[in-house]
Amino acid sequence: MPKGSEGSEGSAEGTRRDDEVVSRFVEQFAAQLVEAGMARMPARIFAALLASDSGALTSAELGKQLQVSPAAVSGAVRYLTQQHMVAREREPGSRRDLFRVHSNQWYEALANRDGVLKRWESALRDGVSSLGADTPAGRRMAETLAFFEFVEHELVAMLDRWRVHRETLFGK
Template structure:
């Protein structure tokens, strides 16, 4: 989106890839426009772009970009930054975005656990509904225990990958 560097890049193939990846992300529950913006930022040479650059690349309105990046910043996949002296914001793929997005879920899991406990009390501890709620609560407990372990493993793997690419 910023400066053009030719690494054998096929812009038409890149655009098709962005749309395919966006569809895959939509299938996971990410809204369509944020999925397209995220995919476009992933393929940007510097991993960032302005609202105008993203709108031009995706052939959408700047307003559509604005709403989409708001969502992406809330889920920790994108950050907003401004160069010193610049008037335009740039949106950047968050460094280690997946770890940050997953770790952010811990707050939600804690809230859900409290709500599930209330639900178990409301339906009666011995009811089939309470059993289903308890299974959901246990799953969230497992997730909260395992996510930090997985993130640590990922960060070690990411460091090794970056070192092998000379980006350590």
């Protein structure tokens, strides 16, 4: 079986995996991600990678496991790489791409929201100026701006605390 392939070969501990149970988990977790706003195919790809022991699968392995076309895999992994949730690597000794979930994917995804928040804050500042700070709409924009500035500040502090907490739980 190729590197990254999970199948019923099992995990590093030598336990055999039940493909049906894994598939059920992947679909259930993907459904939760979809409910939270992620598109269906990226959610399924992400859940499949997360559920694989290696954390990495090729496009062919993803397509086979999820019973989807190469085009569906390609579009989904493009989205996931843009969101910093998956990295594209070259499979050693091969020309095939390997898609790997980051070991700290949630941190990466949240940390990369900083640029989005800054763009929103800039647009909101323009909105306050354009609409007038003393108008009802301007005050609403100012409150929204204050909220995003608060979230940005808290996010940075929270991610710093997470790094320390993660180290106590899992080491470096």
